[in-house]
Amino acid sequence: MFEGAEHSENTTHKSSPPGLSLESRRSFLGGLLGLGSFLVGALLSVPLIRFALFPLLRRTTDLKESSVGALTDFSSLTEPVMRTIQIEQVDGWRKAVSEKAVYVTRDNQGQLRALTSICPHLGCTIPWNKEKNQFACPCHGATFAADGTRVSGPSLRGMDTLETSVQDGQLRVRFQYFRQLVADKEIIG
Amino acid sequence: MHSTPKSEGDIPARFESGVWGWLNRRTGLDNLLRTALDEPIPGGARFAYIFGSGLLFIFISQVITGIFLALYYVPSADHAHTTVAYITKAVTAGSFLRSLHAYGASAMVVVLFLHLSQTYVYGAYKGRRELLWLSGCALFGLVLAMAFTGYLLPWDQRAYFATAVGTNAVSEIPWIGESIKRLMRGGTEMGTLTISRFFVAHVFLIPAFIFALVASHIFLFRKAGAAGPVNEDPYHPKQDAELFYPRQVLMDLSLTALLIVGLGVLCFFVPVQLGPSANPADAQYVPRPEWYYLPIFQWLKYWHGSAAIIGVLAIPTLLVLAILALPFLDRSVERRPWKRPAAMGAYAFVVFSLVGLGLRSQYLDRHDSGVAQQLAKQRAEEDEYARKPFEPELSSASLAAANVTLADPLAANGKTIFEGQSCNACHGDGGGGTAAAPALLGVKAKFSPDQLADLFKHPTAKMNAGGMPPIDLPPNDLKALIAYVESLK
Numbered sequence: 001m002f003e004g005a006e007h008s009e010n011t012t013h014k015s016s017p018p019g020l021s022l023e024s025r026r027s028f029l030g031g032l033l034g035l036g037s038f039l040v041g042a043l044l045s046v047p048l049i050r051f052a053l054f055p056l057l058r059r060t061t062d063l064k065e066s067s068v069g070a071l072t073d074f075s076s077l078t079e080p081v082m083r084t085i086q087i088e089q090v091d092g093w094r095k096a097v098s099e100k101a102v103y104v105t106r107d108n109q110g111q112l113r114a115l116t117s118i119c120p121h122l123g124c125t126i127p128w129n130k131e132k133n134q135f136a137c138p139c140h141g142a143t144f145a146a147d148g149t150r151v152s153g154p155s156l157r158g159m160d161t162l163e164t165s166v167q168d169g170q171l172r173v174r175f176q177y178f179r180q181l182v183a184d185k186e187i188i189g
Numbered sequence: 190m191h192s193t194p195k196s197e198g199d200i201p202a203r204f205e206s207g208v209w210g211w212l213n214r215r216t217g218l219d220n221l222l223r224t225a226l227d228e229p230i231p232g233g234a235r236f237a238y239i240f241g242s243g244l245l246f247i248f249i250s251q252v253i254t255g256i257f258l259a260l261y262y263v264p265s266a267d268h269a270h271t272t273v274a275y276i277t278k279a280v281t282a283g284s285f286l287r288s289l290h291a292y293g294a295s296a297m298v299v300v301l302f303l304h305l306s307q308t309y310v311y312g313a314y315k316g317r318r319e320l321l322w323l324s325g326c327a328l329f330g331l332v333l334a335m336a337f338t339g340y341l342l343p344w345d346q347r348a349y350f351a352t353a354v355g356t357n358a359v360s361e362i363p364w365i366g367e368s369i370k371r372l373m374r375g376g377t378e379m380g381t382l383t384i385s386r387f388f389v390a391h392v393f394l395i396p397a398f399i400f401a402l403v404a405s406h407i408f409l410f411r412k413a414g415a416a417g418p419v420n421e422d423p424y425h426p427k428q429d430a431e432l433f434y435p436r437q438v439l440m441d442l443s444l445t446a447l448l449i450v451g452l453g454v455l456c457f458f459v460p461v462q463l464g465p466s467a468n469p470a471d472a473q474y475v476p477r478p479e480w481y482y483l484p485i486f487q488w489l490k491y492w493h494g495s496a497a498i499i500g501v502l503a504i505p506t507l508l509v510l511a512i513l514a515l516p517f518l519d520r521s522v523e524r525r526p527w528k529r530p531a532a533m534g535a536y537a538f539v540v541f542s543l544v545g546l547g548l549r550s551q552y553l554d555r556h557d558s559g560v561a562q563q564l565a566k567q568r569a570e571e572d573e574y575a576r577k578p579f580e581p582e583l584s585s586a587s588l589a590a591a592n593v594t595l596a597d598p599l600a601a602n603g604k605t606i607f608e609g610q611s612c613n614a615c616h617g618d619g620g621g622g623t624a625a626a627p628a629l630l631g632v633k634a635k636f637s638p639d640q641l642a643d644l645f646k647h648p649t650a651k652m653n654a655g656g657m658p659p660i661d662l663p664p665n666d667l668k669a670l671i672a673y674v675e676s677l678k
């Protein structure tokens with residue numbers, strides 16, 4: 001088709017305007033092709049970019065909420081109980097399941113509350129001491145009240161509460177780790 | 190056709206100033222572009238010549254999609270299938286990109302066949318183009334090798350068994366077949382070493398050769414020059430030449446556009462499926478190769494035992510040698526197909542044989558009710574797997590893995606004590622150790638249960654210094670704790 005245009009230019013319209021020389025037609029086409037290729041290339045790179053940026057747009061690592069037990073199990077709760085939960089950590093295409101001990105107790109308004117059993121001092125597992133009616137860490141002697149608030153010892157804060165929710169009558173908890181040896185609760189993973 | 194190559198003198202003014210001018214003076218980009226685009230084509234541009242650049246386009250697309258797929262893929266028998274499932278089911282645009290890569294392989298074989306056919310029918314291998322033909326043949330072989338090695342990588346049932354059959358076929362080669370098979374598989378059986386080997390071949394080795402050969406193929410093409418139409422002289426082209434740009438470029442781009450649209454639509458609406466993970470123990474599975482390997486698959490069925498030497502070794506070797514030697518054997522300057530009945534007859538014979546073998550294989554599958562049923566079942570299983578959401582792989586460090594070793598109830602009880610007594614606070618979950626205290630894994634090899642009981646009750650001075658308290662437990666609990674600690678591996 002361009003051949004035809006060049007022909008007519010060279011034979012019939014000898015006095016064509018200077019702006020329409022063969023060279024400018026060729027470079028106009030070149031520009032058009034360049035632009036076209038650029039646009040098609042841009043279009044084709046959309047799926048590539050979405051593919052590569054997937055971890056930016058979605059969570060690829062996730063800590064799932066785990067079930068602690070049915071709400072009814074805790075309705076007549078008078079002192080903290082220890083429950084072992086299974087936590088599922090998703091890391092890209094794999095997941096790890098591990099067990100962690102948490103306490104279910106009541107806060108001062110009588111609402112259910114979940115506490116991690118990890119001592120905010122240096123990370124020992126804190127047992128519940130029935131006789132003394134308090135949590136007593138075996139490692140350096142920190143003690144906490146039944147609702148987890150700090151009583152005495154080297155810990156700078158009370159026991160850490162965990163996020164809870166209720167779903168289908170099940171108490172669910174999101175397990176997290178918190179920085180040790182600091183006065184304020186700070187999530188580390 | 191009356192265009193004349195431009196000399197350096199008439200570079201347009203816009204190339205002499207500004208950033209473009211600077212870049213051009215430093216790189217000679219404009220000259221390079223002109224050299225690329227001003228290739229003279231004897232007899233003018235034609236649609237018959239578009240396949241080469243189409244192949245180049247697909248190759249580049251395969252390289253790019255391949256690199257992106259490698260962002261998530263892991264080449265091991267444990268993880269390959271999970272990671273491909275992750276790509277297909279979880280990652281955005283993953284199914285589309287994987288389909289583009291898989292269908293791209295098929296498109297490559299199709300366009301390669303068209304390119305080869307055009308070269309053969311037009312007698313374009315004749316005269317000054319022997320090396321061009323040879324490098325093209327080598328590229329054909331490498332593309333088939335890419336298709337073969339890439340097919341295994343998803344590690345689903347279909348891939349696993351097709352490759353098992355493919356590598357088994359190699360062992361039919363007399364004398365050295367068995368050794369080649371073991372070399373390809375990395376052992377007598379298909380396994381994780383096979384996937385590593387195929388991955389290395391598919392991603393490093395073969396692509397390196399393809400890059401080198403594509404470069405030399407294009408270089409040799411420019412050196413020999415375009416062949417032109419069938420009535421052109423194969424040694425000294427005489428016909429008026431038209432430059433590659435613009436008309437041939439536009440024709441070439443029309444194929445590229447067709448490929449983009451065709452593959453895009455196909456990948457979007459009919460994405461490539463991933464079947465269930467390979468199960469080597471499945472004795473029922475009926476393996477079938479990808480369509481372009483069907484003729485070879487069918488061919489090999491006819492040659493077993495002592496006849497294998499003819500069907501598996503002699504005939505294919507002769508065929509390959511004849512194809513390679515073609516430009517040296519056929520020295521006549523006649524290029525018009527209607528004047529080359531022997532060459533055209535041979536071409537028709539080979540093509541019909543390949544198509545016939547492929548169709549025969551399909552026909553047999555459809556008419557053997559047992560096979561047809563099994564194949565339908567396999568397809569149904571694939572569909573079913575494809576519909577399931579992505580399920581992450583359970584990592585080996587997981588609880589489920591740990592629980593398996595705790596079949597002993599005494600040890601399981603000990604685990605509760607281990608955690609209840611906060612032993613894990615210092616010795617780590619599962620006795621893995623922390624900064625505060627050593628790991629307890631493999632303690633069984635060092636201490637008997639009695640020695641352990643003694644150590645627990647009376648820790649050594651070193652243990653005391655490290656903060657290990659004496660353990661005061663009822664005898665049964667102590668026994669359970671010891672059983673658990675001894676179970677740690």
Ligand code: FES
Pocket residue numbers: 119120121122123124137138139140141142153154155
């Ligand atoms: S770790 Fe609990 S008091 Fe130090």
